Amino acid sequence: xxxxxxxxxxxxxxxxxxxxxxxxxxxxxxxxxxxxxxxxxxxxxxxxxxxxxxxxxxxxxxxxxxxxxxxxxxxxxxxxxxxxxxxxxxxxxxxxxxx
Numbered sequence: 001x002x003x004x005x006x007x008x009x010x011x012x013x014x015x016x017x018x019x020x021x022x023x024x025x026x027x028x029x030x031x032x033x034x035x036x037x038x039x040x041x042x043x044x045x046x047x048x049x050x051x052x053x054x055x056x057x058x059x060x061x062x063x064x065x066x067x068x069x070x071x072x073x074x075x076x077x078x079x080x081x082x083x084x085x086x087x088x089x090x091x092x093x094x095x096x097x098x099x
Contacts, residue, residue: 004020004082005082006078006081007081016082016092017085017086018057018061019057019061041060044059054068054072055068055085076090
């Protein structure tokens with residue numbers, strides 16, 4: 001399942017889905033200086049045969065709320081070529097919700 005789509009630059013700079021943010025943060029840094037804090041997700045990835053009722057990432061998402069656990073998020077168009085399937089996409093993209 002695709003949770004976010006857009007140009008690489010937009011996804012790296014303004015990811016609007018927590019999974020995308022965490023995926024980008026997991027890329028090793030090849031520079032001197034302080035390193036990012038590594039984030040370890042709690043929980044287990046859901047089995048393909050026993051997908052959760054709402055968002056598939058909700059069991060492991062640090063921002064999950066009740067709506068995430070009960071309703072599948074619709075694609076939200078953030079710009080002409082960038083969309084995210086997250087109930088909190090606008091807050092995540094704006095930086096109001098930090099993963």
